[in-house]
Amino acid sequence: MKRWRYDSARDLDQAPIDRLRQFPREPDMLVYGLRSLCALIIRGLLRVYNRFEIIGNENLRTNRSLVIVANHCSHLDTLCLLAALPLRKLHRAFPVAASDYFFQRVPRLWAAAVLVNAMPFGRHSRTRRSLTICSELLANPGTILIIFPEGTRSTTGKINEFKSGIGALVAGRDIPVVPCFIDGSFRAWPKGRRIPWPAKVRLIAGAPRNYRLRGADKIDICRIAAELRDAVNELGARNGRN
């Protein structure tokens, strides 16, 4: 008789907490179930508590890989963008999160890895490596990357400069980039406040853009980042940001 081949998980020797830190994570039925359940609850709460509303939903409906780019002033932003996706795509949607902020202390690490399925991104070091992982993820059709190119939450509600990394990721690749504007999250849950307020939050998804014909040199990359920022800004202006 021939031996069976066992296809063990790669992270058998790691403690459960350390398993959450690594990326990509092994699929886990219980985690997926918990995540879906929490997503349903969060969706319900957003609709009721923040009167959450989505405009331009059709721009997010595609089976291809997708990069979603949005302004960032609150933790609600990630939850809103996830709430705009179909539930079955939840486990293939990776909000790109700062590894120095989300992947250190346990409660935050658990929320980031289990609840929102975040991808750890090195803001200060190993940035290039993180970008490579992003790029490899996008090679799988059906992957959704949620990126806040400002790199941190805005403390004024205004949109800061976009980092050029977003340009490097999408330049020269046939991947739709959807600019989104999130309106009201700054009032609902700004940086530093403990609990969200019941302010109205809207998500406006713009038309997908494509940068496959653009070069990947430094100037082009920065220009793409600036164009995306303008696109997000314009979405806000056009839809009566208040």
Add this chain to the structure above:
Amino acid sequence: MSPQIALYDPVFRAYFIIVLVSLTMGGAVLGFLRFVLNKETASMFKTYWSWIFMAGIGLLVVFLGRIPTIVGITLLAIFAFKEFARASGLYRDWWMTGAVYAGIVTVGVASLISHPRGEEPGTGWYGFFVAVPVFAIALILLIPILRNRARGELQRMSLAIVGFIYMGWMFGHLGFMANARNAYGFLCFIIFATGLCDVAAFTFGKIFGRHPLRSEISPNKTWEGALGAFVVAMILPWVLRFSFPFFGTRELILTGLIVGIGGQLGDLSISVIKRDIGTKDMAATIPGHGGILDRIDSLIYAAPLFMHMAGYYFPLK
């Protein structure tokens, strides 16, 4: 079982003190080794801290009553199976894993509810509990048919059935014992005795170990350790006789055999699985112990044997 009863139950109170005293003595021995004999004990201390943590949780859950005990055992079974599934690669097949999870939950439910027509005394539906494997295996065999697949399915079905029967149903007996009239005595004894025997096997093996017990399965286990644990297991039922005052000599000897031999067979049977898969520990969940499955392995084997032995001579409920 309930907090009010546990508070005044002499057996539970006795075990509370016994566990406290054993942990203190263990700590004293480790401290002696570390500070007087200057031995390297860092890994043993890690194991020891985990023991304190587990003893605390275990005592608390049993104290809280029947429902927390059964729910806790069911959760433990789910996570033990999850470790097995991750190690054997079965976790990639969500249908099979899901079927086994459903089976384990059913075992828990059968332990929780009473017979629907009241034909059995007390809580826990024994007839259904014993029959759950039939339904679980039927469900597992159904899955490849529903999915119209054959390639590699025998391996998946086999792994799922082993996982369910061993980590779900056999371990689930521990939860069903919470329905017994003598729940505190049975639960506390079997958990304490298997735990103590594991420590005894380790200690005797460390001190006297020369001859490998099963060299192809687990190179660190020795005949000396196994014999030491066996002797401890044979004495223990007499020392802790107050846990089951109605047991005669025959039952006490059987209890000793089940704990002394069964417990170590459980340990070895998990080692066989690990050895074939090619991993040292099932997971790294408990510092100093390995996975949940590495910790409860002897209990999985001994608990159902003990329950059916006791149930054969005396009505369980």
